[in-house]
Amino acid sequence: MRKTITAAAAVLVTGLIATGCALPVSPGGQAGAGSAKSLVVYSNSVSDGRGDWLKKEAEKTGFKLQLVDLGGGDIRNRLLAEKANPIADVTFGLNNVYFENLKKDDVLDSYTPSWAGEVDAKASDLDGKEFWPIVREPVMLVYNKAAYTKPGQAPSDWPDLWTKKQFAKRYEVQSTLGGATTQMVLAGILSRYRDDKGDLGVSQAGWDAVKAYFRNGVPSVADTDLYAQMASGKVDAGQMWLAGKATREQQYKIATEAVHPKIGVPVVVQQVGLVKGTKKSAEAKKFIDWFGSAKIQAAWSQQFHTAPMNKDALPQADQAAVSATDSFTEQDIDWPFVAQHLDQWVEKIELDYLAN
Secondary structure, eight states: OOOOOOOHHHHHHGGTTTOOOOOBBBBTBBSSSSSSOOOOEEEOOOOTTTHHHHHHHHHHTTEEEEEEOOHHHHHHHHHHHTTOOOSSSSSEEEEHHHHHHHHHHTTEEEEOOGGGGGGGGGGGGTTOOOOOOEEEEEEEEEEEGGGGGTOOOOOOHHHHHHHHHTTTTTBEEEEEOOOOHHHHHHHHHHHGGEEEEEEEEEEEEHHHHHHHHHHSSSOTTTTOOHHHHHHHSSSSEEEEHHHHHHHHHHHHHEEEEEEEOOOOEEEEEEEEEEETTOOHHHHHHHHHHHHHHHHHHHHHHHHTEEEESSGGGGOOOOOOHHHHHHHHHHHOOOHHHHHHHHHHHHHHIIIIIIII
């Protein structure tokens, strides 16, 4: 999330998305006559088959989507880089911290979707109506159940990883910090050590904890999933989000357990917003109306094990996902404080703990 544009964010869009077109969508939701247009959607939430499913379902309604899939911080950087000449029409999947920063940097446009009354207004942008909630997602520490078969063996909270010798070099840490999940893990750790007189609002004990966290972990390998590493026995634990856990357990045929710390876990709310300056504003608004609707959010939940924010979607949602989300205590995090400092935290960690 640094304002410095990462290498990933500097890659040309033409190398990431395919060209295409679609008929504009009428107010009734079906394709109508007119000039052919497609929508460019930036998201960190289209992996694990979600993007393919979304394009297929959207096409049934008359939308042709071009998806750019990057980490949350990289999506935010790209939107900032393209602010003067936007390429994206819609962005979704980023959490409220990122969207607050995008709003501050004047990247988003105001729009009130047709389903605005079906979500908790407190979880959206109360002032400018520039972003709206779609999914609730706990950010978790998970471990391979086969590695810890006796009561009390497994870690019970993040600090166990770097304070107890049995976990040293048995958990994965991220080699790059551009992903939203990674940054929320760090926010959850550093928020425990808030000190307004400390370096970037964090006490020295907090920075020592982060240093130990990275020093005692096993760096992630590019293009190699945490669950592949656990299945091979190279690590036993690491970070994950709820929907990712369900998908990967099936894919890699291993059973994992999510840790429920007493202090709670970061529970983030994914949002959707209209990109300011899009030349396809009418189509983009109709897409937002469609995507956030109860019908589509319920289907998304059933397909990808998510807890929708649209209350009208809940009766038809994946009840196991909703129950699992509700089972976590939400960590008390001052999100405006995190939004204020996250860029600087990431930069400091990259320079002081990853570069060395």
